[in-house]
Amino acid sequence: MVKKLSLLKRNLMAQPFERAFEQQAVFEKEKQTNPTPDLMQIHYREQEAIYIQAQLDRVTVIFSILFKEETDRIFGKVFLQVRMHSKFNNKHRLYVLIL
Secondary structure (H helix, E strand, C coil): CHHHHHCHHHHHHHHHHHHHHHHHHHHHHHCCCCCCCCEEEEEEECCEEEEEEECCCCEEEEEECCCCCHHHHHHHHHHHHHHHHCCCCHHHCCCCCCC
16 A cells, blocks of 8 residues: 555656657557647646647657756756757757757
């Protein structure tokens, strides 16, 4: 019983991801030219959310993060810029948009 309770948060967080991957597989299998996927939203913390959406050839995950301190914003921006410009495995490169 304790183990099941400890996995509760993990299972709740994983459900939208599993659903998006299942939708993407259906879109790809049926070769839908203009799928209308669900935009799933997880309210992770106050003023922070995770958005998940299946598309024909990928699953898009958007992390909305609020950095309260200027130092945190700088570190976050530099980290994402380095990751965005890395030459590591261009086929599966992480696409980053900094707003």
